[in-house]
Amino acid sequence: MLSQELLDILVCPACKGDLIYDATAQTLTCPACRLRYRIEDDIPIMLVEEGERLDVSGPATT
Numbered sequence: 032m033l034s035q036e037l038l039d040i041l042v043c044p045a046c047k048g049d050l051i052y053d054a055t056a057q058t059l060t061c062p063a064c065r066l067r068y069r070i071e072d073d074i075p076i077m078l079v080e081e082g083e084r085l086d087v088s089g090p091a092t093t
């Protein structure tokens with residue numbers, strides 16, 4: 032479980048935009064880039080090249 036403090040400072044490495052935290056899936060999603068970043072052992076993998084690209088039907092919403 033990531034702390035709210037950490038979530039507040041985390042931004043997308045590609046666009047510096049806000050991320051959507053999914054506590055169930057353990058992912059951080061950037062709706063602007065449509066990239067989803069994994070969280071492994073409470074450590075977000077904030078690397079653009081590690082991000083999973085979402086297709087148009089992805090769950091990202093504002």
Ligand SMILES: [Zn+2]
Pocket residue numbers: 043044045046047048061062063064065066
């Ligand atoms: Zn982004």
